[in-house]
Amino acid sequence: MNVMAVVKRITQQFMRDKRSLALLVIAPVLVITLIWLVLDGNEYEPEIAIDDVPPPLEEVLQEEFDNDTKEMSEEAAKQELQAGDIDAFLTIKENEVFILLEGSDATANSATLRTIQEAVQSMDAGSAAEPVIAYYYGSDQLNLFDQVGSVLIGFFIFFFVFIIGGISFLRERTQGTLEKLLSTPIKRWEIVFGYLIGFGIFTILQSLIIVSYSVFVLDIWMAGDFWQLLLVTFLLAITALSLATLLSAFANNEFQMMQFIPLIIIPQVFFSGIFPVESLAEWLQILSKLMPLTYGANAMQAIMLKGLDIWDVWQDVCIIIGFTTVFVILNIFALKKHRRL
Amino acid sequence: MSKILEMNKVSLSFGKERVLKNINLSVESGEIFGLLGPSGAGKTTLVKIIVGIIEADKGLVMLQGKKMPSLALMKSIGYMSQSDALYQELSAKENLDFFATLYGLKKKKREKVINKAADIVNLSEELNKEVRHYSGGMKRRLSLAASLMHTPRLLILDEPTVGIDPVLRQSIWEEFRKLKENGVTIIVTTHVMDEADKCDRLAMLREGSVIACDTPDNLKAEQHVESIEEAFLAYGGGFQ
Numbered sequence: 001m002n003v004m005a006v007v008k009r010i011t012q013q014f015m016r017d018k019r020s021l022a023l024l025v026i027a028p029v030l031v032i033t034l035i036w037l038v039l040d041g042n043e044y045e046p047e048i049a050i051d052d053v054p055p056p057l058e059e060v061l062q063e064e065f066d067n068d069t070k071e072m073s074e075e076a077a078k079q080e081l082q083a084g085d086i087d088a089f090l091t092i093k094e095n096e097v098f099i100l101l102e103g104s105d106a107t108a109n110s111a112t113l114r115t116i117q118e119a120v121q122s123m124d125a126g127s128a129a130e131p132v133i134a135y136y137y138g139s140d141q142l143n144l145f146d147q148v149g150s151v152l153i154g155f156f157i158f159f160f161v162f163i164i165g166g167i168s169f170l171r172e173r174t175q176g177t178l179e180k181l182l183s184t185p186i187k188r189w190e191i192v193f194g195y196l197i198g199f200g201i202f203t204i205l206q207s208l209i210i211v212s213y214s215v216f217v218l219d220i221w222m223a224g225d226f227w228q229l230l231l232v233t234f235l236l237a238i239t240a241l242s243l244a245t246l247l248s249a250f251a252n253n254e255f256q257m258m259q260f261i262p263l264i265i266i267p268q269v270f271f272s273g274i275f276p277v278e279s280l281a282e283w284l285q286i287l288s289k290l291m292p293l294t295y296g297a298n299a300m301q302a303i304m305l306k307g308l309d310i311w312d313v314w315q316d317v318c319i320i321i322g323f324t325t326v327f328v329i330l331n332i333f334a335l336k337k338h339r340r341l
Numbered sequence: 342m343s344k345i346l347e348m349n350k351v352s353l354s355f356g357k358e359r360v361l362k363n364i365n366l367s368v369e370s371g372e373i374f375g376l377l378g379p380s381g382a383g384k385t386t387l388v389k390i391i392v393g394i395i396e397a398d399k400g401l402v403m404l405q406g407k408k409m410p411s412l413a414l415m416k417s418i419g420y421m422s423q424s425d426a427l428y429q430e431l432s433a434k435e436n437l438d439f440f441a442t443l444y445g446l447k448k449k450k451r452e453k454v455i456n457k458a459a460d461i462v463n464l465s466e467e468l469n470k471e472v473r474h475y476s477g478g479m480k481r482r483l484s485l486a487a488s489l490m491h492t493p494r495l496l497i498l499d500e501p502t503v504g505i506d507p508v509l510r511q512s513i514w515e516e517f518r519k520l521k522e523n524g525v526t527i528i529v530t531t532h533v534m535d536e537a538d539k540c541d542r543l544a545m546l547r548e549g550s551v552i553a554c555d556t557p558d559n560l561k562a563e564q565h566v567e568s569i570e571e572a573f574l575a576y577g578g579g580f581q
Contacts, residue, residue: 001442005443009439013428016431017430175427175428176423176424176425179426180422180426180440183422184440184444185413185415185416185444338394341396
């Protein structure tokens, strides 16, 4: 009964506070869209200039570069390179293929070289059989957004739930209502669970919107089951919530709550699979094992990229639930600071 | 009259600082008992011990013959803290409903007690307004209403009239007397001397110790002075 009273109150408060509600849902959607815009761009289409190239080679080059190659002298090409109109100049010098690359843009460089190589290779097609490439996970369609997107969805849900949950619980203390609450016969665990369930309702909503948006609108690589992914993101959000309410006991105001972000939240991104952890020093690897997001991101990647079942990552899921349990119990004890009973 | 509250040799320290030193007090059932003292004297801490939020290091607190703190006994206490402990985004009615639920009142009963409490503090017309649109005085009254709904035997009010204009203060004291007539015991802290005069009995607190405890008239008579303020200075001076 007391738990439900807290849940009802949080729901009422949240519905009145439209801005916080927006922060919880719209902010992650906005950030993920921005990342999508940056990382999910179409493949770079290079343009080159040629001079004195034998007709057979010119033909295949035209084909590979979508008839975008131009004939010009080396001098003219250098000016075009400076202006940034072309990415490379190709000619034959002393019976060898000579390529002058623009060189300042890594993406353009590799795209240009790859296309030229494909063209040169197709010249002597037949002499060497092209290797057949198959993909165990994903496909050649998998781009950077698909790869890091799964981790980022987890991270942003974690981040925004942490901020909103932590500050709400903190405000309970700073506005004096916690003291008033503790003067009633409510038990400490009832407050903690009330918060967990009250915010839980909104995080389910949040996870649903963000995951649906990423999968159906942004078309992120999704090999596994939608509902299983939703369950994992929700569990991760609840972990963030329990961690936030616990840590808010150690902050005296909103500003101090914000100070936990670079200490607790940001490091989790670096260790959660966006960058390879295997190559790191051992003590750093151990550090990554202490972070909830590591397990959440791992499970999400497994479901989204590898198409695995939630049962295949049961260990990760159990550890996330374990983190939540520990945080909740610690939180119930932390409230002893305010009332022994 | 029977004793509703007894405090026996209650002491409390925060770290090295001794906030309360060997407090002995007893409050009779149905009286308005005042705790008078300058800020920092330990009034709020003492009151929180009675409510059960803080536990004393030493000593015994007995409420209705039972040992505090206890969740069961908290039901018979109403507490109004110094700050307006209200949820700004919620309407007055939603605030009252929330606290009434925590005291275990059922829905139908809640409806009734909310209206009654709102009537007492004269906020019946403003019940559906969000608290953030309330004035300071209205919030104070709403806080009072929030501590009345479960008809507590003991009402503990921490500086209830701070920042309230004289007219309203008068009407709130009127309310206290009405509650007293209905058998409610009231403990009220204050640092306003003329308010202390309105209490049935008064404990004077200074630096964590009770320096005197009696009816306002007796306190004045004993020191041969005209006002509580002079009496307080006389008792305090004797200790220095």
